Amino acid sequence: MLDKRSPMPMYYQIQEDLKQRMDSGEFVPGTMIPSERELSEHYDVSRMTVRQAMTNMVNDGYLYREKGKGTFIAEQKIEQPLQGMTSFTEDMKQRGMEASSRLISFETIPATVEIAKKLNLDESEDVFRVQRIRSADQKPMAVETTFLPVTLLPELTEEIVQGSLYQYVEDKLGLSIEKATQMIEATVADDHQATLLEVPRNSAVLMIERNSILTDGTPFEVVKSAYRADRYKFISDIYRS
Amino acid sequence: MLDKRSPMPMYYQIQEDLKQRMDSGEFVPGTMIPSERELSEHYDVSRMTVRQAMTNMVNDGYLYREKGKGTFIAEQKIEQPLQGMTSFTEDMKQRGMEASSRLISFETIPATVEIAKKLNLDESEDVFRVQRIRSADQKPMAVETTFLPVTLLPELTEEIVQGSLYQYVEDKLGLSIEKATQMIEATVADDHQATLLEVPRNSAVLMIERNSILTDGTPFEVVKSAYRADRYKFISDIYRS
DNA sequence: TACATATAGTTGTCTATACCAGTTCTGTTT
DNA sequence: AAACAGAACTGGTATAGACAACTATATGTA
Numbered sequence: 001m002l003d004k005r006s007p008m009p010m011y012y013q014i015q016e017d018l019k020q021r022m023d024s025g026e027f028v029p030g031t032m033i034p035s036e037r038e039l040s041e042h043y044d045v046s047r048m049t050v051r052q053a054m055t056n057m058v059n060d061g062y063l064y065r066e067k068g069k070g071t072f073i074a075e076q077k078i079e080q081p082l083q084g085m086t087s088f089t090e091d092m093k094q095r096g097m098e099a100s101s102r103l104i105s106f107e108t109i110p111a112t113v114e115i116a117k118k119l120n121l122d123e124s125e126d127v128f129r130v131q132r133i134r135s136a137d138q139k140p141m142a143v144e145t146t147f148l149p150v151t152l153l154p155e156l157t158e159e160i161v162q163g164s165l166y167q168y169v170e171d172k173l174g175l176s177i178e179k180a181t182q183m184i185e186a187t188v189a190d191d192h193q194a195t196l197l198e199v200p201r202n203s204a205v206l207m208i209e210r211n212s213i214l215t216d217g218t219p220f221e222v223v224k225s226a227y228r229a230d231r232y233k234f235i236s237d238i239y240r241s
Numbered sequence: 242m243l244d245k246r247s248p249m250p251m252y253y254q255i256q257e258d259l260k261q262r263m264d265s266g267e268f269v270p271g272t273m274i275p276s277e278r279e280l281s282e283h284y285d286v287s288r289m290t291v292r293q294a295m296t297n298m299v300n301d302g303y304l305y306r307e308k309g310k311g312t313f314i315a316e317q318k319i320e321q322p323l324q325g326m327t328s329f330t331e332d333m334k335q336r337g338m339e340a341s342s343r344l345i346s347f348e349t350i351p352a353t354v355e356i357a358k359k360l361n362l363d364e365s366e367d368v369f370r371v372q373r374i375r376s377a378d379q380k381p382m383a384v385e386t387t388f389l390p391v392t393l394l395p396e397l398t399e400e401i402v403q404g405s406l407y408q409y410v411e412d413k414l415g416l417s418i419e420k421a422t423q424m425i426e427a428t429v430a431d432d433h434q435a436t437l438l439e440v441p442r443n444s445a446v447l448m449i450e451r452n453s454i455l456t457d458g459t460p461f462e463v464v465k466s467a468y469r470a471d472r473y474k475f476i477s478d479i480y481r482s
Numbered sequence: 483t484a485c486a487t488a489t490a491g492t493t494g495t496c497t498a499t500a501c502c503a504g505t506t507c508t509g510t511t512t
Numbered sequence: 513a514a515a516c517a518g519a520a521c522t523g524g525t526a527t528a529g530a531c532a533a534c535t536a537t538a539t540g541t542a
Contacts, residue, residue: 066493187470205427306524485542502524509516
């Protein structure tokens with residue numbers, strides 16, 4: 001079942017296996033999963049190791065425990081789309097829609113003053129400018145424009161941006177995104193946006209700008225998205241303290 | 242140091258002690274706290290018990306660990322504008338503006354279907370409807386409409402809502418707000434909003450709706466705010482995983 | 483039938499130990 | 513003085529076992 005010689009810790013392998021069994025439909029929300037003792041026998045590890053895996057999954061919201069009863073599969077939490085950073089695809093999936101994406105343009109341009117400042121570049125240094133239409137259930141949802149520093153990703157191509165950019169960055173730079181600052185505002189659609197989003201001019205659009213920072217503190221990207229206000233609400237949960 | 246006969250688990254007592262030592266200034270952000278082995282000797286418990294306390298505190302953001310180096314006090318996360326719940330007044334203060342507020346109406350009305358559902362009331366049960374103009378630097382910033390269940394706060398008055406409502410709720414009910422779900426969307430101003438916000442009709446407005454839940458799970462309020470899009474951006478920081 | 487009691491199952495807490503992997507300091511050698 | 517090697521630290525992973533607290537079910541008794 002598990003690979004004891006793998007460099008991956010046992011508790012991690014158990015987590016992945018349990019998640020996989022959840023995805024496959026073996027466990028549905030509300031189901032009680034086998035007890036800690038049963039799982040420790042099944043995976044041939046100590047109960048504490050199973051507990052470590054399960055504690056992580058409880059913290060991540062996959063499971064919940066009830067003392068004296070057992071451990072259960074948690075409901076899929078639809079209501080917190082943006083707690084951790086969510087991609088457009090994940091976001092739409094959580095909303096029960098199918099995401100698709102169409103590349104409109106991919107070009108290298110000198111940074112504007114605004115973008116240079118946000119990416120911590122000298123003025124007129126080159127940046128990639130990638131523009132996409134993001135669709136949900138085959139209807140336009142947002143126009144997304146991404147700015148990336150050329151110096152950081154000199155070998156970036158169209159193919160890469162259409163794949164998993166974040167995966168590429170991790171492999172290429174050994175860094176990942178640590179956090180982002182997000183700004184949300186309301187505007188009315190300009191002609192260009194109206195055409196791409198297939199809405200009347202002067203419709204309301206929700207502008208979301210995300211500035212992402214890598215784990216070493218380098219600004220990584222500026223993403224400006226214009227969402228159709230008639231189709232999209234931004235939802236988040238906030239907690240006290 | 243710790244009370245071994247207390248019904249409180251040892252790891253919990255350790256957490257509380259460490260937090261108290263942080264509050265008292267013994268540990269400041271960035272400081273390395275004693276190693277797990279030292280603490281286990283100090284508290285006279287096993288290292289695993291210390292680890293359980295520390296793992297919880299890492300998950301809660303009080304500490305962070307670095308393999309081979311030690312465990313450190315985390316920075317107080319000030320840089321999260323809307324991570325914790327912020328009042329309009331605090332929000333404006335952080336933006337360097339002076340907040341003021343004018344009560345427009347305070348009335349009792351039967352709940353609409355939407356509000357009844359969100360406040361978990363029977364249809365047509367009474368709710369308070371409080372409408373305010375929120376201003377920053379003496380210029381209108383938002384129109385805020387709050388819905389509160391009458392059954393929860395039967396003695397609510399105009400004076401109270403103009404003071405600290407949250408303080409009143411805590412004293413009156415012994416409960417406080419645990420979390421809120423927030424929905425943000427873009428619309429165009431209707432006549433009423435345009436007049437109150439002193440903007441042209443068909444200007445863009447940022448609608449923020451906040452549904453707050455008390456610590457016992459009771460829905461507490463629905464707040465709908467219409468912000469002037471030319472003056473207000475919603476800003477938040479988000480973190481990976 | 484109704485109520486108490488046992489009992490077997492669950493998670494919760496805790497111990498004592500062991501080894502691994504990464505970091506830092508220290509003493510020795512060059 | 514600089515470079516290396518190793519010791520002594522750090523947290524990370526894992527074991528085997530114990531008892532407590534809680535829940536559900538079955539059993540016996542009034």
